[in-house]
């Protein structure tokens with residue numbers, strides 16, 4: 001290959017990766033490998049300026065617009081950041097600045113580099129008018145309705161804000177929210193998301209804002225652009241933005257010289273793991289806006305800012321084997337078994353490999369030396385392979401074709417990443433897994449029975465499904481390992497008590513695919529009994545709030561299965577709750593029928609919860625925020641002025657506490 005061919009090939013490859021990463025939110029190589037390829041291209045281009053091209057990925061912001069949203073041209077372009085990895089890089093950068101500006105004394109603002117998706121939000125007269133993704137830097141996707149659902153993004157500003165400006169920030173998914181989302185996915189037997197950054201970026205591009213609203217996203221702001229801003233430095237800008245109501249992390253600091261920048265870096269390199277969200281470096285910005293203007297931009301970066309990338313906490317270790325776990329829904333998860341190694345204070349032995357595609361992407365082979373990294377997530381990940389030391393003898397990994405537990409043929413449905421074992425009633429981990437799900441706290445909450453005991457009961461032939469639990473006899477239990485009189489009594493008592501668990505939790509406990517806690521509740525409230533639910537048609541079910549076709553089909557499949565029918569029949573005879581417990585004398589009147597009421601502020605005669613209950617008891621619906629769909633706003637004490645203003649603007653009837661009470665009396 002000639003140098004020119006090599007350059008062209010790299011450009012094409014990197015463009016494809018940019019597309020996968022920014023548009024599909026589904027990269028097919030690790031960031032580490034991407035950065036190496038980009039560097040390689042950079043040095044080839046530097047050595048061969050004759051092949052310069054303004055369209056090269058080294059010269060352009062990597063993102064693109066999608067076709068799913070309105071395209072908006074940015075008033076002020078959005079840029080990427082130059083990267084640096086060492087003190088020397090930063091000293092070089094300072095020298096370049098000095099050369100440009102003519103030996104002036106420079107102050108810097110040090111900020112953390114939040115790892116998410118960039119956003120530009122336009123405010124006019126203190127009101128949010130538009131939010132646009134970075135796209136290719138020149139134009140982006142209009143995702144305003146999605147951004148409006150993020151609670152930390154102010155819809156209206158306070159204080160002395162400029163008439164019109166854009167504010168730039170990063171949409172991130174904090175670790176806690178990410179883990180919670182994954183927990184919920186795993187509870188319904190689904191594959192978890194792979195990292196917070198891609199999940200945050202993917203969330204912005206969802207077409208349904210109600211879905212976005214459910215995701216615990218945050219928006220961290222770091223830069224204001226516009227005319228007549230009323231401040232002269234980056235640091236002041238951050239303070240102002242905070243005053244106007246934006247979430248601007250307080251960790252940012254003013255550095256009087258480059259040594260103070262180094263101190264900031266050293267501190268956060270060590271302490272960044274204490275933060276609730278992912279960061280991958282520090283961003284250093286020339287503080288004076290006047291100097292910023294003088295320095296200007298290259299085609300890809302501002303000259304007045306630079307990112308210092310933290311070295312990821314990474315170790316190299318050997319992949320000893322790959323094993324495959326079978327979940328309760330039959331989903332197969334491949335796991336990397338590693339030569340144990342110390343990383344960020346813990347010993348790492350295993351890493352998740354997610355699915356067959358992930359293995360193919362990495363081309364990971366048993367015996368490889370792999371790089372393992374630990375972000376804020378609990379399970380460490382493999383970010384790359386040391387191909388330089390791979391022996392020729394290593395064999396390509398062939399994904400298993402049969403279930404490692406029961407030997408049946410695995411199936412992968414179109415559009416799904418996971419392989420499944422369909423031997424639902426004959427595959428041991430699926431059998432035990434369903435019973436284990438049944439007894440969890442959010443489901444039947446059976447005291448005295450744990451995951452291991454379930455396996456023990458199953459291995460001893462005492463249970464094959466959850467209905468069998470209700471036939472257990474004390475004598476049978478006493479024959480088991482480590483099962484004393486007292487534990488046996490506790491277990492039986494726990495099982496007995498579970499007969500009082502309300503219908504919505506029983507429905508969740510049954511382990512219907514895609515039916516998590518919330519969906520179970522929705523179905524229980526709508527259908528009121530299992531018999532009615534079991535008869536519901538697909539057409540009918542998709543009309544229920546938040547129930548889509550995928551869930552509906554899964555419910556129908558579940559109830560048409562003979563084994564499930566049999567189990568439910570048995571559970572009924574044992575006395576489990578299969579009918580929604582009607583709360584005593586709830587509906588009092590239908591005065592508010594078809595009306596949506598929003599409650600806000602503090603009340604004297606009743607608590608907010610009581611008021612909300614009263615609305616439902618009188619046939620109304622509680623709305624969470626004021627919109628054109630709101631019929632009444634019940635305004636209490638200390639209600640925010642912006643809510644009142646909005647309600648007035650929309651012409652919503654505003655009631656005080658007494659007016660509301662006399663209305664429902």
Ligand SMILES: NC(=O)c1ccc[n+]([C@@H]2O[C@H](COP(=O)([O-])OP(=O)(O)OC[C@H]3O[C@@H](n4cnc5c(N)ncnc54)[C@H](O)[C@@H]3O)[C@@H](O)[C@H]2O)c1
Nearest residue numbers: 017021027029030031034080081111112113114118222283
């Ligand atoms: N794996 C892949 O296929 C693939 C493909 C493309 C890009 N990538 C990865 O994406 C990254 C490059 O993306 P990039 O060009 O968006 O650059 P970048 O994310 O490294 O840096 C620029 C961005 O940082 C963000 N940022 C966060 N905190 C900031 C702050 N305080 N001040 C200013 N900006 C801040 C802004 O959104 C800005 O656009 C690399 O890590 C690369 O590995 C991976």
Ligand SMILES: [Zn+2]
Nearest residue numbers: 403406421427
């Ligand atoms: Zn199996």
